Amino acid sequence: MDQITSLKQSGDVLFMMLGAVMIFAMHAGFAFLELGTVRKKNQVNALVKILSDWAVSTVVYFLVGFPIAYGISFLRPAAELMRLQGFDLVHFFFLLTFAACIPAIISGGIAERARFWPQVLAGGIFVGLAYPFFESLIWGRFSANESHQAICVQGWLSGIFGCGFHDYAGSVVVHSMGGWLALPAILILGPRLGRYGAGGKSYPIPISSIPFLSLGSWILAIGWFGFNVMSAQSLTGISGLVALNSLMAMVGGILVALIMTKADPGFVHNGALAGLIAICAGSDIMHPLGALVTGGVGAAIFVKGFTIEQEILKIDDVLGVWPLHGVTGTWGGIAAGIFGSRFFGGMGGVSFVSQLAGSLMAVVYALAVGGIVYFIINKTIGFRLSEEQEMRGADLAIHSIDAYPEESVHVGQV
Amino acid sequence: MDQITSLKQSGDVLFMMLGAVMIFAMHAGFAFLELGTVRKKNQVNALVKILSDWAVSTVVYFLVGFPIAYGISFLRPAAELMRLQGFDLVHFFFLLTFAACIPAIISGGIAERARFWPQVLAGGIFVGLAYPFFESLIWGRFSANESHQAICVQGWLSGIFGCGFHDYAGSVVVHSMGGWLALPAILILGPRLGRYGAGGKSYPIPISSIPFLSLGSWILAIGWFGFNVMSAQSLTGISGLVALNSLMAMVGGILVALIMTKADPGFVHNGALAGLIAICAGSDIMHPLGALVTGGVGAAIFVKGFTIEQEILKIDDVLGVWPLHGVTGTWGGIAAGIFGSRFFGGMGGVSFVSQLAGSLMAVVYALAVGGIVYFIINKTIGFRLSEEQEMRGADLAIHSIDAYPEESVHVGQV
Amino acid sequence: MDQITSLKQSGDVLFMMLGAVMIFAMHAGFAFLELGTVRKKNQVNALVKILSDWAVSTVVYFLVGFPIAYGISFLRPAAELMRLQGFDLVHFFFLLTFAACIPAIISGGIAERARFWPQVLAGGIFVGLAYPFFESLIWGRFSANESHQAICVQGWLSGIFGCGFHDYAGSVVVHSMGGWLALPAILILGPRLGRYGAGGKSYPIPISSIPFLSLGSWILAIGWFGFNVMSAQSLTGISGLVALNSLMAMVGGILVALIMTKADPGFVHNGALAGLIAICAGSDIMHPLGALVTGGVGAAIFVKGFTIEQEILKIDDVLGVWPLHGVTGTWGGIAAGIFGSRFFGGMGGVSFVSQLAGSLMAVVYALAVGGIVYFIINKTIGFRLSEEQEMRGADLAIHSIDAYPEESVHVGQV
């Protein structure tokens, strides 16, 4: 192999691997964001859930999900897997980190009252089956394959509207999917004990730790540059615009949340994330100022959406994952069709209608799949902790230990 | 485009982007370093300040600062910004992370008593105007431009002393600038309530959390390798020496602080940072042992300087940013002129006098600009929290929430 | 120099530097893993120990260790060190991060009762002398050098069993070495006060913080991808298989710990690490499913081993570093000889007997060296804190401050 090919190939493997590791790190971000936002008695559970979901996701996506989405199986000798220095393997790793976001997103919505294993099970079903199928339509084996005309959604869309559905880094495929899958779960579970009183009066439940919430948010924001930039999926495909648009959208999200909420730390930190969620889809085609606006609108949607969800709809979505990942993700898909256009200084090559159609399709799909899976789980094995378990907290009830053992085991011991 | 050019170009974009993300992460480090060093009642404010300063910095540096410093504007269609795969955009991102250090550094000095928006405003002025102008002289459009002879400081210096002012990664341009800008702010604000008693008796205010302080310091130290190594600003310019010298200076800082202070955790963790601040300027030209000494001296300056500042000068600089970033940064500029020389095993090509001149110029510039800006802010909109707000803490006074809501809202609830 | 060579060279420097920084970050992981696992009164000590060990390791490995292991000295002018853009320097940095794991591993075993400087001293001896000598045999100057037949262990093994001892990323050279060196230290120190009562009755000492423990574990797991993948030591040597196998082994470790222990957070988080420790040696040659099993068995060894160690052998190894790094590391060396074989879908080119021999050799070497060093330290300068110091905690006794000064200095002050 000549030197240039070797360099290019190695560069691609490194590129994917760096992206994968950055997004793997984001899962620590999910864990700490949830840990900080729940009460102390549910902190351990937040940590163990994220880690367990990750582990189960890896196995099911390796064995089932990735083959469904991309038609590639790894059940061959290691030597064969080393084709292109193992590019397929790191490619799998990279895409796994996306898939595994699904249970991590849901986790934040159903926190403090869901049982452990049913939650893991649902995550496994999504990552192994439901998500990869949708992925196959948008990014995977059915996205461009003329021989699968029957389900080639991208083909229909580009046939009718000139361009297919553009989702560079998963505003829709990943985030809105996760957020809308979470909604039925949250509704089926119902609110935490004491969250709403007689006549639906709202009793907000205070969160445990803003420093840990902030740590989670920072980890997510940092890793997000891997999420978006490495979505190029090859080194030579890298685009500085993607990096900058991610930055601008995040900043738009921070600023809007800051101003709308008088510097409320929960909104400001989540506003950064809302901006990043909104930009994924169009990060490669917008102008940086378009990205700023997209992120800002994303944060506005989250701030308003969260308040409506909690106070008017009375939905107890602990981290606000439905407005955050769900609605803002959908906005991201649509925004790509607006700010991606030449008119707004974007790169063009995108259709507003296709964006709208693709974004809504994901909503419908997620609601249907999530509804069915959680309905069955709830009816069969049961989804919610008993009242007593919930009162003791998931940490003691599930893991037999709480987050600060020294404090509860010993009194005042120096 | 041929394969090699494409690889090189992509490599450069990746290189800048990795650097930018590593330094973006450092801002989380600033946040947690401050959070751990202030009292519990000011932790949320530390977090929100850093995030807000970052957001405002991005916008003003994008619109004003970067054009001032480098003469490049991004108000063109996205397609044009994609020249060289968007290298200018990631280059901007990288340099933004430097610029945004200015308010982050200052933040630590004025903590626990400054008002929120005046603080943000000052940061915006520095990042949008004051810093980019200085940057333009040392690194930017006026640094080598014969057509701007009138203000081409680098030209004068190299004309007279043989070499211009060498500041590889910003000991002076970034750190000393931030530290010396902070000094007038700290003086104008005055000490926190209760910091000094009658007759100037010192009542040290205990910090809230060494674990979080340490977390902040670690994040900073890790990201610093992006700060220094990626200052090459192109992949093929990378220098292993820069990486190693950064390491050695950090280690020198740790060791000196460890021995001078009997393993005081505050000094040891900040000693590492002092070492890193001192090495930025000369990291590309010193011998590793020179770097070790430079870092060690940096830590000694910080340890002694902090004590003198606090106990003799009675300046209540909460994180010690003036001795840390300011004085140690100045030392870094000068040290490059010493240990960068061939005599000490360095690479040479550096003039002691130019280093001294450039370093002092930054001090004068920062004191003047900082003095004017903070004086005006203080006289017009007011810079300091009211006594009552300060006593309640910035978290409740500004953000209407404290860092651990569960603890303050509920009593003993399980 | 032509463009390709320049790109390749720069790529190698970047590759090593990224690996080095990722593993440097792991040391923060060691610090927080220990901080979370000890009692509050020993948290500061955990932080300062790791930082100090790192600093001392850097200096001794730079001056003595690296020259011993690889025969390269850096006591030459900086310009000469810049050969290949300073590759040797980042290569040193990378290998230092491995060497410095030795004291970091030991630290967790001897926590809460060891004196500070004796601990640092022992670390310095290992990193400066004992570790580099072993390293020289397996990876370094004596590993392939026919002119050093007398001590060319790799030569003997490959002569007799067809293949030398294969340890891609240090299951044995780093982890088992650290874990087995720790054992004599732990035994010589004896258990913490109150850990075992009359008749050996076990009184487990509760840990301070699962969130910080988890943070440490996450940082370690993330950095580990640098540990393993960058062990290629050149960009073009990168292997996607190494990345994936690291992932699979970690996941195997999580799942086994999860199921064996009913979701015990301490075991689940350490199970991930056990998986990663077990895979280092054979990460480049196993099939991903082999890696899954290797990691799973690693976690099983840790879970069982820890319980036996603590409850039957009555060894007070605070973080369980002997079963975790020691025994599981040894298993990793052996596992490479099993799952690396073609029979299990691996890449082959590995001998079970050589693996066994190399793994056991490390055990014997570490026990002997550790026994001698700690015996002498204990007899001469003394290794253990006084009873009163231990009761007050290492933070107050050694560092004169505790982890949350605000809490202990002020009572209820708002």
Added chain:
Amino acid sequence: MKKIEAVIKPFKLDEVKDALNEIGIQGITVSEVKGFGRQKGHTELYRGAEYVVDFLPKVKLEIIVGDALVPQVIETVEKSAKTGRIGDGKIFVTEVLEVVRIRTGERGEAAI
């Protein structure tokens, strides 16, 4: 004047406070305590080892009232803190000789 101390289950605090408010009690001092009693503790499990937690989180209320109010306060706390399950807690009454309101210097019942 009397001091009424009540050790109750933490999650009952808001209910008890509201009930006391309704009968006109305007001052309460509350602290987090740990209780040991008939209510069994539990064991926690960490890395295979068992921790016995004997001391359970409780909340202690202290209410100073004039003698006349004592029965009513006791009754109110009893009712609002009761779950009927072991560990509900105790009420203790002690004599208070003097009360001072620091702000005004008032003494006796006026200071309550």
Added chain:
Amino acid sequence: MKKIEAVIKPFKLDEVKDALNEIGIQGITVSEVKGFGRQKGHTELYRGAEYVVDFLPKVKLEIIVGDALVPQVIETVEKSAKTGRIGDGKIFVTEVLEVVRIRTGERGEAAI
């Protein structure tokens, strides 16, 4: 002997302690408590939702003294803890029947 309990504003603790010291008080036991009284709590705001904080942080001092010292201690606490603003707190006095110093076994006033 009497037990003097004082619930005060937390930031006043050092002042009160110093004042007590000056009049020769050598032993104080202090705890963090939360107080509910005439002083209004405040609301906190998080993600658009309001939390009502009724219980404010206070510090409780317990001082055991011989009968003779009681008036002086009360006066000292009153003076040093006073800000004149609502929420300054209360002083309660109760009778103590016996005191024991664990270290020596001394009883009564000698043990204080």
Added chain:
Amino acid sequence: MKKIEAVIKPFKLDEVKDALNEIGIQGITVSEVKGFGRQKGHTELYRGAEYVVDFLPKVKLEIIVGDALVPQVIETVEKSAKTGRIGDGKIFVTEVLEVVRIRTGERGEAAI
């Protein structure tokens, strides 16, 4: 009935609790307090500055018992909490007028 309060060194709590258990005491309420007394505090050192820590961590036990048990409880606490070193703490005894068990409504000694 009496209330016995004991301020002890924190690490002695388990020993004291076990000893009380052995003599049949079934209820204890414990709180974390800070003590100021003859035992000197210490100074901590942070970034070159000295913090004086006057208030040392202590644990306070409250035990309500029938009059008959008082001497035995005092003796038990004394023995089990004693190290013989300064700062071992104090025991205070006060009168309790009434006790109520919230769960059952029992009163007096039956409620203890």
